[in-house]
Amino acid sequence: MNTAAPRLFLIGLTGGIGSGKTTVGRLLAEEGVPVLDADQIARDIVRPGTQAHAEIVSRWPAVQGADGTINRKALGAIVFADPAARTQLEAITHPRIAEQSRQLAAELQQAGHRLAFYEASLLVEIGRHKEYDGLVVVTVPESVQLTRATARDSESAERIKARIAAQLPLSEKIKVATDTIDNSGDLENTRAQVKVLLQRLRARFGLPVP
Numbered sequence: 001m002n003t004a005a006p007r008l009f010l011i012g013l014t015g016g017i018g019s020g021k022t023t024v025g026r027l028l029a030e031e032g033v034p035v036l037d038a039d040q041i042a043r044d045i046v047r048p049g050t051q052a053h054a055e056i057v058s059r060w061p062a063v064q065g066a067d068g069t070i071n072r073k074a075l076g077a078i079v080f081a082d083p084a085a086r087t088q089l090e091a092i093t094h095p096r097i098a099e100q101s102r103q104l105a106a107e108l109q110q111a112g113h114r115l116a117f118y119e120a121s122l123l124v125e126i127g128r129h130k131e132y133d134g135l136v137v138v139t140v141p142e143s144v145q146l147t148r149a150t151a152r153d154s155e156s157a158e159r160i161k162a163r164i165a166a167q168l169p170l171s172e173k174i175k176v177a178t179d180t181i182d183n184s185g186d187l188e189n190t191r192a193q194v195k196v197l198l199q200r201l202r203a204r205f206g207l208p209v210p
Contacts, residue, residue: 018149038120
């Protein structure tokens, strides 16, 4: 008897800083579709007591807070200003994030899910978009990215520009996308696009409509 779980179709979800991929992820979750959050996984794999935490604190002692946790803002200020430091951090974190995300996806499949998303900023930059059954890129003009990210993160425009520059331009990500969502309008406009996207994906993969 074949007891293998039905296949899970896993879709990458990405964009640029301030483009609104987290908003799109929330809207997908509201539609009942699981969304794996790479940022949360990144937080989990650097908790005190983990090997990644030890390696980061050994390399950049000043980023460890009084409670032992990594000060992500301080670490970000270092690595987004220094490409070599960013490369070193990615070597510590990216393999662990990838391993954990694959484990979580396997658990979703075993639970019987047929469609899920993996939300991450650097999917295209590190080539992981090729692992998925599709790639959704959330788009906005760069001026909107800058305005939204500056307001959200309470950081200077210069730091936000450095973070934008550390990522591929949205125009390059769109070239490898299977689907896009324009998040430059209001929330209801984006919500409507998410609903259409899910209809399109379910039809594409022959999945039942809930």
